[in-house]
Amino acid sequence: MAKVARIPFIAGNWKMNLDHLQAIAFVQKLAWSLKDARHDFAATEVAVFPPFTDLRSVQTLISADKLDLKFGAQDVSEHESGAYTGEISAAFLKALDAAYVIIGHSERRTLHGEDDEKVAAKVAAAVKHGIVPVICVGETAEDLARYGPSAIPVQQLRGALSGIAGATDIVVAYEPVWAIGSGQAATPEQAEQVCAALREVVAAVLGDEVAAATRILYGGSVKASNIASFMRQSNVDGALVGGASLDIGEFASIAQFLKHVGT
Numbered sequence: 264m265a266k267v268a269r270i271p272f273i274a275g276n277w278k279m280n281l282d283h284l285q286a287i288a289f290v291q292k293l294a295w296s297l298k299d300a301r302h303d304f305a306a307t308e309v310a311v312f313p314p315f316t317d318l319r320s321v322q323t324l325i326s327a328d329k330l331d332l333k334f335g336a337q338d339v340s341e342h343e344s345g346a347y348t349g350e351i352s353a354a355f356l357k358a359l360d361a362a363y364v365i366i367g368h369s370e371r372r373t374l375h376g377e378d379d380e381k382v383a384a385k386v387a388a389a390v391k392h393g394i395v396p397v398i399c400v401g402e403t404a405e406d407l408a409r410y411g412p413s414a415i416p417v418q419q420l421r422g423a424l425s426g427i428a429g430a431t432d433i434v435v436a437y438e439p440v441w442a443i444g445s446g447q448a449a450t451p452e453q454a455e456q457v458c459a460a461l462r463e464v465v466a467a468v469l470g471d472e473v474a475a476a477t478r479i480l481y482g483g484s485v486k487a488s489n490i491a492s493f494m495r496q497s498n499v500d501g502a503l504v505g506g507a508s509l510d511i512g513e514f515a516s517i518a519q520f521l522k523h524v525g526t
């Protein structure tokens with residue numbers, strides 16, 4: 264598949280960290296930090312994914328100060344509305360101008376029992392409301408030993424895409440479970456191999472053109488010191504960053520990966 268220009272995407276998954284007051288201070292400082300570094304948002308897109316209760320504050324700050332940062336949610340309900348206590352619909356997120364939503368993060372899959380079917384329903388709900396899903400897939404260490412590197416992520420992505428024929432705007436994040444929060448990132452070559460296989464899945468389901476335009480991220484212990492090596496891979500178009508996204512200097516430096524020389 265021909266390599267086309269895809270705008271790199273650096274996404275910060277805050278998980279259950281920072282309340283709305285902390286979020287305001289954090290986003291303000293992050294914006295200053297990127298401005299000081301003369302970050303070119305047209306060359307590298309940067310987004311934060313705060314907890315639900317922060318979204319309104321982050322939206323207000325970004326729109327009032329005309330910041331170039333994007334934001335999204337960490338989860339969404341597959342349902343439209345109704346008796347689903349505790350759930351947040353895609354329509355609600357859209358009303359807050361959330362551009363993205365993370366779906367199928369391994370913590371949702373393992374701690375909240377989300378299977379491929381549920382993930383597919385959530386992806387369909389996001390797409391229906393014009394929110395770009397950041398679809399997470401990844402294998403555990405046991406899966407890796409048993410099935411090799413791409414089998415499980417490929418199977419999970421096929422499942423996740425099963426209800427969105429005709430969709431044109433998605434993001435995929437390959438996050439090996441063994442690499443998340445472990446300090447032990449995949450090698451750039453491992454990431455490239457799986458991301459290339461995932462692009463083939465997008466091509467098979469949504470067509471070559473969509474596959475060529477889809478950003479496929481690597482996630483799992485990404486830091487300022489290893490981001491450049493991932494970004495050199497032809498099928499890795501960005502990173503989903505957890506722990507390091509809570510450190511403003513570190514996250515800004517990851518977003519500035521184009522300036523890292525000799526790393």
Ligand code: PGA
Pocket residue numbers: 276438442443444445446482483484485503504505506507
């Ligand atoms: P990590 O988390 O960067 O802390 O490994 C990544 C993620 O879970 O999205």
